[in-house]
Amino acid sequence: MIYLDNAATTKTAKEVVDAMIPYFTEFYGNPSSVYSFATKSRQGITDAREVIAKHLSVASSDIYFTGSGTEANNWAIKATCDAMVQKGKHIISTKIEHHAILHTLEYMEKKGFEVTYLNVDEYGLISLEELKSAIKEDTILISIMFANNEIGTIQPIKEIGEIAKQHGILFHTDAVQAFGQIPIDVNECHIDMLSASAHKLNGPKGIGFLYIKKGVKIRSFIHGGSQERARRAGTENVPSIVGFSVACERAFRLMEEKTKKELELRDYLIKRILEEVPYAKLNGHPIKRLPNNVNISFEFVEGESVLIMLDMKGICASSGSACTSGSLDPSHVLLAIGLPHEKAHGSLRLSVCEENTMEEMEEVVQSVKAIIQRLREMSPLYEDFIKKNSK
Amino acid sequence: MYTEKVMEHFQNPRNVGEIENASGVGTVGNAKCGDIMRIYLDIDENQRIKDCKFKTFGCGAAVATSSMATELVIGKTVEEALKVTNQAVMEALDGLPPVKVHCSLLAEEAIHAALWDYAQKNHLEFDGLVQPKSDIHEDEESQDY
Numbered sequence: 001m002i003y004l005d006n007a008a009t010t011k012t013a014k015e016v017v018d019a020m021i022p023y024f025t026e027f028y029g030n031p032s033s034v035y036s037f038a039t040k041s042r043q044g045i046t047d048a049r050e051v052i053a054k055h056l057s058v059a060s061s062d063i064y065f066t067g068s069g070t071e072a073n074n075w076a077i078k079a080t081c082d083a084m085v086q087k088g089k090h091i092i093s094t095k096i097e098h099h100a101i102l103h104t105l106e107y108m109e110k111k112g113f114e115v116t117y118l119n120v121d122e123y124g125l126i127s128l129e130e131l132k133s134a135i136k137e138d139t140i141l142i143s144i145m146f147a148n149n150e151i152g153t154i155q156p157i158k159e160i161g162e163i164a165k166q167h168g169i170l171f172h173t174d175a176v177q178a179f180g181q182i183p184i185d186v187n188e189c190h191i192d193m194l195s196a197s198a199h200k201l202n203g204p205k206g207i208g209f210l211y212i213k214k215g216v217k218i219r220s221f222i223h224g225g226s227q228e229r230a231r232r233a234g235t236e237n238v239p240s241i242v243g244f245s246v247a248c249e250r251a252f253r254l255m256e257e258k259t260k261k262e263l264e265l266r267d268y269l270i271k272r273i274l275e276e277v278p279y280a281k282l283n284g285h286p287i288k289r290l291p292n293n294v295n296i297s298f299e300f301v302e303g304e305s306v307l308i309m310l311d312m313k314g315i316c317a318s319s320g321s322a323c324t325s326g327s328l329d330p331s332h333v334l335l336a337i338g339l340p341h342e343k344a345h346g347s348l349r350l351s352v353c354e355e356n357t358m359e360e361m362e363e364v365v366q367s368v369k370a371i372i373q374r375l376r377e378m379s380p381l382y383e384d385f386i387k388k389n390s391k
Numbered sequence: 392m393y394t395e396k397v398m399e400h401f402q403n404p405r406n407v408g409e410i411e412n413a414s415g416v417g418t419v420g421n422a423k424c425g426d427i428m429r430i431y432l433d434i435d436e437n438q439r440i441k442d443c444k445f446k447t448f449g450c451g452a453a454v455a456t457s458s459m460a461t462e463l464v465i466g467k468t469v470e471e472a473l474k475v476t477n478q479a480v481m482e483a484l485d486g487l488p489p490v491k492v493h494c495s496l497l498a499e500e501a502i503h504a505a506l507w508d509y510a511q512k513n514h515l516e517f518d519g520l521v522q523p524k525s526d527i528h529e530d531e532e533s534q535d536y
Contacts, residue, residue: 302425304450308401321450322425330425342422378407378454380418380429380446 002315002360006200006292007149007177007351012243013202019246020204023239031236032225041238048245055252056194056211058186064210064228065241069176069197070100071221072210075232076172076193077104079218080141081113084170088138094118094126095336096153097145101174102332105143118144123285124153124337131160135167142171146178146194150320150333150349151284152293154182161190170216176200176208180251181290182259192216198240203247207240254354261354262291265361269294269350272365277372283334283347294350295320297334297343300382301375306348309371315364320347342381393451394485400455405462408444415512417504419523420497426453428501430461434509438469445501452491456498459483464502469509472502473519500524 003011029038031045045065053060066072077091093105095117105115116134118126126144142164147154157173164171172193178184179194180201186194193216197208212218212231224233251258274280279299298306303319310317320331322345329335330344339347350364376382393401410431420426426449433442443461447454459480464472477495481487487495504523510516 300448302449302453305401305454308398308451312402341425345422345425378404378446379448380427381422381448383409383429383446 002356002364004350004352004356004364005316005318006353007152007290007349008318009199009205010202010353011355012199012204013247013250015250016203016243016246020239020243023242027238031238032227041236044238044242045236048241051245052209052248055248056184056186058211059214061229062211062214064212064232065236065244066208066210066232067206067234067237069174069195069200069208072195072197072208073098073100073174074104075210075221076195076212076218077101077108077141077143079221080170080172080193081108081111083218084140088136088140089113090136090139091115092118092131092134092139092142092144094120094144094155096120096124096148096150096333097143098149098174098176100176101143101145120153120336122338123288124148124151124283124333125285125288126155126160128156128159128163131163135163135169139167139169142169144171144173146173146175146184147182147290148284148333149177150331151295151337152177152290153285154178154288154290157191158185158189161188164192165190177290180248180255181292183255186211186213193218198244198247201247201251204240204243207237207244209244258354259291262352265352265356265358266291266294268358268361269352269364270296272361273368276365276369280372281343283337283339292352294352296348296350297339298346298348298372299343300379300385301346301372303330303345303347305375306346306368306371309375310367313363313367313371315367318349318351320349321345392488393455394487396483396485397452397455397487400458400484401451404445404454404458406442406444406458406465407446409446410442410444413505415505415507415509417501417506417508417523419500419504420449420453422448425449426494426497428453428457428497430457430501430505432464432505432509434469440464440467440469440472449494449497450491452487452494453497455484456480456487456494457501460498460502469506469517472506473517475499475502 027040029041031042049060049063053063170192174195176197179196192213194211199205220231222233281297283295303321320334322330334344410433413431414434415432418429429446431444435441443465445457445461447457463475477499480495480498
């Protein structure tokens with residue numbers, strides 16, 4: 001198998017699993033309990049929080065563990081709306097956010113909040129001028145993703161943070177795809193809240209965190225016990241929290257080496273595919289993009305067919321076609337960067353990791369070439385295109 | 392997600408291609424939604440379908456239903472072919488996931504569109520054959536290409 005869907009999820013690293021196991025089998029005490037046996041579980045959380053805070057250069061008391069990146073995003077938006085409703089009801093975000101943000105914003109719109117969804121250019125970048133002019137008297141939150149999950153485009157987060165700070169507006173960033181992949185300077189970027197998830201950086205699934213800068217007065221989102229300093233109730237997922245911190249430590253330790261390898265694989269894939277497959281186009285920014293992301297649209301073919309054929313050759317990938325999204329429309333991200341529907345249906349995302357090899361990339365290029373050619377041979381769109389050109 | 396039959400037809404689709412000077416051609420669906428099917432029919436003087444070819448842009452189910460539809464109509468008379476429903480196509484494929492049922496409807500429509508084209512060219516009328524709703528004429532197709 002060649003796994004090229006690391007933007008969907010990653011393999012849990014062995015050192016992560018090894019670190020987690022004792023917290024299932026030996027130190028299973030409830031961290032809230034009084035007896036000394038629970039100390040070990042409590043300490044596991046404390047240490048983990050410190051490791052993560054250190055890598056983000058923030059105070060450990062500003063890290064709150066959640067059940068997922070999605071929960072962190074929901075919390076940031078819903079609790080900000082709750083806390084700030086007296087000040088205003090306007091939020092600024094973008095058209096290319098993950099559904100965890102977009103669907104939460106749609107929910108808030110139903111509750112009477114107003115949302116401006118910033119456009120993006122053909123590369124997926126927002127315009128800072130458009131952001132500035134979108135700011136209103138009653139704007140309470142700017143929520144813009146650090147890097148896009150589909151096309152890998154990295155936003156000018158520092159400039160966005162500066163604009164938010166100048167206007168005294170809270171700034172949240174969904175950094176699920178970026179945390180542990182690329183350097184993030186929370187302070188320099190004036191980030192007030194940041195969401196992250198462990199399973200994107202070789203950690204376990206079902207654990208995330210929300211960084212909430214000291215002084216940002218948002219309240220609890222999940223009510224119950226007084227875990228996470230009474231801001232996120234529910235018995236802590238101790239093994240996963242420990243796993244997250246080990247994954248974080250590992251990701252930062254290996255970042256330089258990983259990035260170098262991933263860039264090599266990524267750029268090789270892009271170059272070969274664009275050179276050897278006609279009517280193909282890279283989606284996303286050529287430079288301001290995540291080191292592991294390749295997203296290419298192939299005209300005249302549909303993405304799900306490409307995925308099934310790749311799967312038959314043992315290659316795991318994903319697509320922005322409607323058939324893979326479970327709706328009639330293709331990916332909102334690809335439409336936002338200006339792709340017509342038919343080209344968005346023919347998109348293929350290949351997200352590499354440092355364990356992939358050049359031999360695998362060679363195999364993928366050959367497979368993609370053969371598959372696209374085969375599907376085009378049975379495509380009426382391609383038939384029409386060829387006939388039109390030969391006229 | 393798909394039955395073995397669907398996968399088999401997707402991997403080895405029957406009757407892919409074009410028929411020159413076809414008796415009838417029908418194209419249905421639209422690229423916006425991600426499915427386009429084109430059916431070519433070769434019909435003899437006894438109104439029997441001698442050959443049927445297809446071209447499809449779409450998902451695995453779209454390719455498999457097109458392939459199965461061509462198999463089901465070859466050898467049938469026009470009147471018999473008109474009775475091949477999407478249900479028959481689905482059953483022959485051992486079923487489709489609920490979200491893919493529309494692919495079988497599109498296959499039925501594509502056959503009807505090609506039969507309609509044949510009927511128009513030959514000034515014929517058949518019971519149950521009406522102008523297909525989603526038939527695409529060449530000049531209406533996507534402007535992007």
